[in-house]
Amino acid sequence: DIAARLPVALSLGGPHAFLSLLSMAAAEGARVQGEDMLPDAVALPALARLRRIAARAPEGSAALNPIALLEAMGRTDEIALVPLVFGYVTYARAGHAPYAVAFSDTIGIGRGAGGVLGGTGIAFSARAVPSDALKEHIAWLMRPDVQATFIPRHGGQPSARAAWTDERVNADWGGFYRATLTTAESAALRPRFDGFPAFTNAASARLRRAFAAGEDEHATLTALRDLWRDARARAHGSLDDDRTGS
Numbered sequence: 001d002i003a004a005r006l007p008v009a010l011s012l013g014g015p016h017a018f019l020s021l022l023s024m025a026a027a028e029g030a031r032v033q034g035e036d037m038l039p040d041a042v043a044l045p046a047l048a049r050l051r052r053i054a055a056r057a058p059e060g061s062a063a064l065n066p067i068a069l070l071e072a073m074g075r076t077d078e079i080a081l082v083p084l085v086f087g088y089v090t091y092a093r094a095g096h097a098p099y100a101v102a103f104s105d106t107i108g109i110g111r112g113a114g115g116v117l118g119g120t121g122i123a124f125s126a127r128a129v130p131s132d133a134l135k136e137h138i139a140w141l142m143r144p145d146v147q148a149t150f151i152p153r154h155g156g157q158p159s160a161r162a163a164w165t166d167e168r169v170n171a172d173w174g175g176f177y178r179a180t181l182t183t184a185e186s187a188a189l190r191p192r193f194d195g196f197p198a199f200t201n202a203a204s205a206r207l208r209r210a211f212a213a214g215e216d217e218h219a220t221l222t223a224l225r226d227l228w229r230d231a232r233a234r235a236h237g238s239l240d241d242d243r244t245g246s
Helices: 016-026 040-056 066-075 132-141 144-148 167-172 176-186 196-213 217-234
Strands: none
Touching: 016 040, 016 196, 040 196, 040 217, 132 144, 167 176, 196 217
């Protein structure tokens, strides 16, 4: 309904087209797994919704990644809404761009919660031998007071829940954390089997072609399942079907 009145873009660039589908499925309590990837009852309506929005989206927006979409929202009137997009707190704060971007939790239906977990955290390589100084530094970064002060002060997004609910942090960053907390806590986990990232890129490219052509969602789902099954057949090790859901 909004896309009929205002410029609404989807996050379709890079791997994000498939992640948008995954997020819509998560909103209905479904997760990507098994040989069928997603049940018809969830996948087909989601694909139809995405196709309808894509048909009205601003020209050129399908190629943009989340940062480029948020840049366009903060600096122009070309995009009024992106229903599903990774959150970058920089854009919620006044002063980064002419317009601050308002963020909210994603859609949810029944027991489901929309959203896909993103973000880059702190990790050690399996080949690393961390020094005591490095381990002390990591422990310092994880302290609640540091998460709520040092990290947001330097443009980082904290991981500690205490920082996400902190009044000062939210006041400084346009209420971003409080407005998206439910999504962050309940977002779907992406499968982690060998080859999933490559599948995501291929599936997203296929979705962009389908939306550009106005392809029927049944044909699109068949093509996605072919890519999915091929990726699983090529994978080494666990297919990650027994992981905890969203």
